Structures are given as C-alpha cells and as structure tokens.
Amino acid sequence: MTTDNDNSGPKVAKGKSIALVGLMGAGKSSIGRRLADSLSLPFYDSDDEIEQAAGLSVSDIFSIHGEEEFRRGEQRVIERLLTGPQIVLATGGGAFMNADTRALMKREAVTIWLRADLETLWRRVSRRDGRPLLKTANPKDRLRELLEARQSTYAEAEFVVDSREGPHQTAVNAILQVLKDQALLS
Numbered sequence: 001m002t003t004d005n006d007n008s009g010p011k012v013a014k015g016k017s018i019a020l021v022g023l024m025g026a027g028k029s030s031i032g033r034r035l036a037d038s039l040s041l042p043f044y045d046s047d048d049e050i051e052q053a054a055g056l057s058v059s060d061i062f063s064i065h066g067e068e069e070f071r072r073g074e075q076r077v078i079e080r081l082l083t084g085p086q087i088v089l090a091t092g093g094g095a096f097m098n099a100d101t102r103a104l105m106k107r108e109a110v111t112i113w114l115r116a117d118l119e120t121l122w123r124r125v126s127r128r129d130g131r132p133l134l135k136t137a138n139p140k141d142r143l144r145e146l147l148e149a150r151q152s153t154y155a156e157a158e159f160v161v162d163s164r165e166g167p168h169q170t171a172v173n174a175i176l177q178v179l180k181d182q183a184l185l186s
Helices: 028-039 046-054 058-065 067-082 099-108 118-125 139-154 168-181
Strands: 017-021 043-045 088-090 109-115 159-162
Touching: 017 028, 017 067, 017 099, 028 043, 028 088, 028 168, 043 046, 046 058, 046 067, 046 088, 058 067, 067 088, 067 099, 099 109, 109 139, 109 168, 118 139, 159 168
Parallel strands: 017 088, 017 109, 043 088, 109 159
Antiparallel strands: none
16 A cells, blocks of 8 residues: 655645746746755756756857757756656756757646746846857847747746745745645645
C-alpha cells in the first residue's frame, strides 16, 4: 500500500516542479531562490546550468556558437532538470519561446510568468552587462521589441504574477498565494 502522506513539509504543486518564465530582468533568479527557500525545494537557474555544462558563459556561447545552438543546449538542460526531482527553476528569457521547450515545461512543471513592465525591466537589466540580446545600438528599444514580441507567449504560462519594483519577497508572497488559491500548496 502506498501513501501520499509525507509530513516532511508542505505539499507543493502536486509534486511538479515550478518553472519561472519571463523576460530578462523580471527577477526569475532572485525570486526563484527565495521561493525555493520558502518551499524547501532546490533552486536551479537554467542559464547557470547551461554555462556549467558548456564551460562557457551565455554571452560566449552566443558569440561562438550562435543563438540556435544555445537554444538546443538550453532545451536539453531544462529537460534534464524538469524530469528529475522536484525543483524551482528560473529559465532564461527565451526558453519559453521554443515550442518544444514550452511544451516540456507545461507538461513537467507549474509554469509562472513573472510579468514586469518595460521600465522595471530596463532598470534591472541596465545594471549589468552580459545580456547578448541587448548588445545593440539601442538596448532599451531592443528590450521593448522583445517584450512586445514575447508577452503573448509568456501569457501561455499557467499563472501570471506581477514583478514590480520593491522587495522580491512581494512577488514570492504572490506566487505562494496563487499556489494556495489553486490548491497547489498545502
């Protein structure tokens, strides 16, 4: 006889992993780490895992091998992570754009779009260099284009949580509330 009674902590997402999607600067990594701590789950950042597997930075992978090869590696890494034990996963901004990767995430995880407005995204990404898709003459315009092009696909995530200026814990609390409201957290 098997039992689902595991008293080691809260039951989360019926055992599925949680995948955070959204544009660069939405706070997926920062919020994901805090969410994982709140849920006592391991946290992974797909970009960090890709860099470790390739032995190169994301920027170097883009410049040496191109975006298409990066996306193939990204899909393999996400598949490995989501078909293993339950985790919280922060994905790269373009991961959810790939139809196969998106289908994999929807099948293996609860997907949450961390939605942020352009000004919030810009304030966050302009603090750091190393965003290959923003290496253009006008990076803010490029960010605007990416936001406009991707938001309808991000909206395919199971849930949407706004990521605004202020403490990341606010977004974590909103995610926890969504999980409770959907009976995915007990």
